[in-house]
Amino acid sequence: MRVLHVTEACGAGVGRHLELILPRLVGRGVSCGLLAFGNRFEAGFREKIEGLGLEWHQLVPIPGNRLLNLHRYISCIREACQKWAPEVVHLHAFVAGLAGRLTHLPHSPRIVYSPHAFGFHKPNGFFRRIAVKNVERLLCRRTDVFALVGPSEMEDARAIGAKEGKLLLALNGIPDIPFLPRNEARRALGIPLDCLVGVVPCRLEPQKGLVSLLKALALTTSPCQLHIFGDGSLKKKLSRLIVNLHLEEKAFIHPPQENLRELLKAFDFGVLPSRYEGLSYSLLEMLLADLPVIASDIPANRLAGLEEEICYVAPGDCVALARVLDEVKGCNKETHDAVLKLYPLERQVDALGGRAGL
Numbered sequence: 001m002r003v004l005h006v007t008e009a010c011g012a013g014v015g016r017h018l019e020l021i022l023p024r025l026v027g028r029g030v031s032c033g034l035l036a037f038g039n040r041f042e043a044g045f046r047e048k049i050e051g052l053g054l055e056w057h058q059l060v061p062i063p064g065n066r067l068l069n070l071h072r073y074i075s076c077i078r079e080a081c082q083k084w085a086p087e088v089v090h091l092h093a094f095v096a097g098l099a100g101r102l103t104h105l106p107h108s109p110r111i112v113y114s115p116h117a118f119g120f121h122k123p124n125g126f127f128r129r130i131a132v133k134n135v136e137r138l139l140c141r142r143t144d145v146f147a148l149v150g151p152s153e154m155e156d157a158r159a160i161g162a163k164e165g166k167l168l169l170a171l172n173g174i175p176d177i178p179f180l181p182r183n184e185a186r187r188a189l190g191i192p193l194d195c196l197v198g199v200v201p202c203r204l205e206p207q208k209g210l211v212s213l214l215k216a217l218a219l220t221t222s223p224c225q226l227h228i229f230g231d232g233s234l235k236k237k238l239s240r241l242i243v244n245l246h247l248e249e250k251a252f253i254h255p256p257q258e259n260l261r262e263l264l265k266a267f268d269f270g271v272l273p274s275r276y277e278g279l280s281y282s283l284l285e286m287l288l289a290d291l292p293v294i295a296s297d298i299p300a301n302r303l304a305g306l307e308e309e310i311c312y313v314a315p316g317d318c319v320a321l322a323r324v325l326d327e328v329k330g331c332n333k334e335t336h337d338a339v340l341k342l343y344p345l346e347r348q349v350d351a352l353g354g355r356a357g358l
Contacts (some may be wrong), residue, residue: 002086003033003086003088018034046059066095088110091113143166152302174345191227203240204228204250212229268291270291290336
């Protein structure tokens with residue numbers, strides 16, 4: 001079986017997904033290729049992909065507006081299919097899903113689509129939400145399988161009219177992680193040993209709820225610090241907001257850190273304030289590190305078997321979030337074993353290797 005994975009989201013959660021899934025599929029005898037294009041190549045993505053042992057891969061930087069470059073994305077996918085003749089094309093995230101399903105591809109491969117979070121939710125604007133939902137609805141007929149990473153994505157797929165026979169739940173899972181001990185991890189990050197410190201690992205995009213998080217932090221009396229690791233379109237706005245809210249000693253923005261997951265025990269707690277998600281690897285990894293987690297109360301964050309271990313706050317509720325930040329103490333939750341049991345990576349690989357035809 002020859003499977004071509006295609007993405008324009010070259011980093012963050014999608015990058016982590018590809019890093020975890022592709023070598024395991026290869027290990028099961030699946031011939032995997034990867035086409036990655038666009039203007040969102042996260043630092044280290046190329047090196048990560050080149051180390052996966054893929055039969056074929058191509059990374060094509062295409063600067064500029066994604067919508068205006070849609071015809072170039074389509075051409076890249078067509079050329080890759082002509083060169084490599086895959087039996088399955090697995091499209092990851094909305095832009096690749098759009099480009100890959102807008103044209104009839106050479107050799108008529110089977111089309112698998114993983115949105116990793118449907119984009120028709122707030123805080124995206126009303127007209128954008130309507131447009132994305134209608135596009136997704138129209139492209140259902142050009143999708144053979146929706147490979148969905150969480151139950152909330154299943155509900156969203158049903159909302160756009162996807163037929164039940166096309167829906168496959170391939171629940172995100174993770175392997176164990178060799179965490180550095182707390183003091184060693186703090187020294188590596190330059191964090192004082194005696195501070196109460198939270199981690200926020202996410203892209204700097206409106207979807208992630210970071211504006212509300214900073215406003216909540218400004219309302220707290222807690223001495224806690226928040227360290228945000230990521231990059232994105234809101235970087236300048238968030239940096240200005242930190243200054244305007246006088247949070248220079250409480251909130252810090254860092255670029256994405258390749259080995260952050262191994263350093264998670266440096267922190268006392270984690271925060272995931274997203275307005276919508278698929279199923280967050282960051283959430284699973286923070287729980288794997290036994291961190292208490294404060295998360296927005298959205299369907300994707302309601303992890304079966306782990307709900308009692310997560311403190312939920314209504315998305316965008318700054319007052320409630322500030323109250324929780326004031327109360328956080330940073331005690332260990334001991335959720336490591338439960339995460340590995342309930343969200344094993346091999347189960348996800350089994351699902352993808354089954355009805356998805358991968």
